Amino acid sequence: MENIQKSFDVIVVGAGTGGTTAARFVAKKGLDVCLIDRKQKAKIGDKICGDAVGNEIFEILKINHPKNEELSCHIKGAKLYSPNLKKCITLLDPKQTGYVVNRIEFGQRLLNEALDAGVKQFLDKTMALDLLYKNGTVNGLQVKLKNGEKVNLNAKIVIDASGFYSPLRKKVKSSLIEKQVLKEDSILCYREIVKFSPKDQEVKDPEYITIILDQEKAPGGYIWYFPKNESTINIGIGTFMEYRGKVKDLYKKNVFQEYVKTRNVDILSSGGGVVPVRRPLWSCADNGFMLVGDAACQVNPLHGGGIDPSMRAGYHAANSAIHAIEIGNNSINELWDYNYKVMTSFGAEFASLDLLRIVLQTLSNDDLNFGLERDLLSGEDVLEISSTGSLNLSLVDMAVKAFKGISRPNLLLDLNFLRIKMKEISKFYKNFPHKLTQFPEWKEKIIEIYDKINKMIVNKKKSK
Numbered sequence: 001m002e003n004i005q006k007s008f009d010v011i012v013v014g015a016g017t018g019g020t021t022a023a024r025f026v027a028k029k030g031l032d033v034c035l036i037d038r039k040q041k042a043k044i045g046d047k048i049c050g051d052a053v054g055n056e057i058f059e060i061l062k063i064n065h066p067k068n069e070e071l072s073c074h075i076k077g078a079k080l081y082s083p084n085l086k087k088c089i090t091l092l093d094p095k096q097t098g099y100v101v102n103r104i105e106f107g108q109r110l111l112n113e114a115l116d117a118g119v120k121q122f123l124d125k126t127m128a129l130d131l132l133y134k135n136g137t138v139n140g141l142q143v144k145l146k147n148g149e150k151v152n153l154n155a156k157i158v159i160d161a162s163g164f165y166s167p168l169r170k171k172v173k174s175s176l177i178e179k180q181v182l183k184e185d186s187i188l189c190y191r192e193i194v195k196f197s198p199k200d201q202e203v204k205d206p207e208y209i210t211i212i213l214d215q216e217k218a219p220g221g222y223i224w225y226f227p228k229n230e231s232t233i234n235i236g237i238g239t240f241m242e243y244r245g246k247v248k249d250l251y252k253k254n255v256f257q258e259y260v261k262t263r264n265v266d267i268l269s270s271g272g273g274v275v276p277v278r279r280p281l282w283s284c285a286d287n288g289f290m291l292v293g294d295a296a297c298q299v300n301p302l303h304g305g306g307i308d309p310s311m312r313a314g315y316h317a318a319n320s321a322i323h324a325i326e327i328g329n330n331s332i333n334e335l336w337d338y339n340y341k342v343m344t345s346f347g348a349e350f351a352s353l354d355l356l357r358i359v360l361q362t363l364s365n366d367d368l369n370f371g372l373e374r375d376l377l378s379g380e381d382v383l384e385i386s387s388t389g390s391l392n393l394s395l396v397d398m399a400v401k402a403f404k405g406i407s408r409p410n411l412l413l414d415l416n417f418l419r420i421k422m423k424e425i426s427k428f429y430k431n432f433p434h435k436l437t438q439f440p441e442w443k444e445k446i447i448e449i450y451d452k453i454n455k456m457i458v459n460k461k462k463s464k
């Protein structure tokens with residue numbers, strides 16, 4: 001057997017963007033950290049992804065921005081198109097500026113920085129199998145090492161950042177953490193990185209990431225076209241999960257054939273993946289245990305961006321772990337603070353965007369064309385509600401929207417109701433309970449909001 005250390009302050013499972021961030025900040029504090037990943041070290045960071053990340057996270061965490069071989073290109077903002085491509089909303093707020101990265105180089109950098117920060121032991125090609133418990137509290141993991149041997153590793157806290165398919169979430173003994181992510185809260189994706197000669201084709205809007213909403217071509221999701229450099233793009237499609245087995249065909253027909261005009265291409269990478277698109281799990285922690293990133297559904301429900309939130313969550317989880325270990329109490333009462341930080345920050349935004357996502361998925365292309373062209377719910381509205389939890393439309397604005405929506409009063413009413421519920425849920429999340437004891441009452445209120453939105457959708461379907 002390999003001579004490995006078996007007892008730690010913290011074990012982090014998964015060396016993706018969330019796990020490396022958590023490991024780095026715990027290690028920086030001088031605690032004993034073990035980081036494990038089932039991939040071999042050289043493959044860490046290799047993930048099917050759109051590769052876009054905003055620049056804010058690097059400022060918040062005070063870490064290096066992507067540069068040199070990690071960086072594909074700088075991004076000024078996002079362009080969102082209606083299905084008929086007649087309306088384009090350009091989003092230029094600071095949150096939309098950032099980078100398209102070379103994913104593996106980016107991932108390797110984050111891994112190396114975590115190791116340099118003092119991670120005690122990094123085990124690659126090591127699979128987390130199950131959680132270990134003592135007196136109802138997680139106190140370690142069973143893992144399968146690269147030599148095939150199964151061993152137990154102990155820790156005061158386990159941070160699970162093992163991504164969407166987290167095996168640990170499915171096995172956790174907890175009444176707070178959901179084990180399953182519903183199919184309707186997940187999006188199936190397929191994407192390729194396509195290189196062509198700049199002589200044959202120009203990269204469209206090389207400083208913007210482009211998103212096209214189209215319920216017929218990308219049912220339930222969207223088509224994306226992200227630049228990488230003057231001759232390379234990252235293009236893909238997201239759809240409802242029921243398109244499993246068909247998503248590649250949809251990609252070929254509705255994305256590749258439409259957006260790649262030359263046949264003289266190199267496909268540098270291709271593949272599929274699943275992304276959760278709901279608000280974060282009800283609780284991202286329990287005794288001795290925290291979940292980070294995709295494992296905790298901490299992904300922007302509207303566009304599926306999860307790099308930034310996984311890193312934010314990794315940072316918050318690290319701080320909560322450090323605090324719990326310092327005071328010698330790893331119970332959920334102490335780790336609750338992690339939930340508080342997640343829910344009151346990006347959790348509030350994601351809950352609000354989750355409602356928007358649910359409603360958008362029910363709209364037809366005609367509804368989307370109409371609503372977007374007439375600004376019934378504009379890009380600015382969405383950004384304002386989701387980032388501030390409020391939207392102060394003047395009476396004049398309301399009247400203008402009402403006038404523009406006059407030929408589709410039901411759509412206008414639905415969008416107004418949605419706007420109100422988005423504000424409401426964001427406020428609830430910003431007032432997330434400080435203590436676990438207040439949580440059940442809070443949860444009831446959130447369920448009520450979801451029930452109302454679902455009822456609106458059922459009524460809409462009935463009236464069709």
Ligand SMILES: Cc1cc2nc3c(=O)[nH]c(=O)nc-3n(C[C@H](O)[C@H](O)[C@H](O)COP(=O)(O)OP(=O)(O)OC[C@H]3O[C@@H](n4cnc5c(N)ncnc54)[C@H](O)[C@@H]3O)c2cc1C
Pocket residue numbers: 013014015016017018019036037038039044045047048049050051052053126127128129161162163164166167189190191236272273274275292293294295299304305306307308310
């Ligand atoms: C097609 C697609 C496009 C996307 N585009 C974007 C985008 O443009 N911008 C953006 O911000 N987000 C995007 N996302 C989402 C983003 O990739 C994820 O949200 C983000 O990578 C989450 O990071 P994570 O650390 O939680 O998990 P991951 O990056 O998935 O890392 C999990 C790690 O855990 C390891 N692991 C898994 N199981 C085990 C186990 N049992 N034992 C040990 N290790 C294990 C894996 O090997 C992996 O290294 C996209 C996702 C998809 C699928």
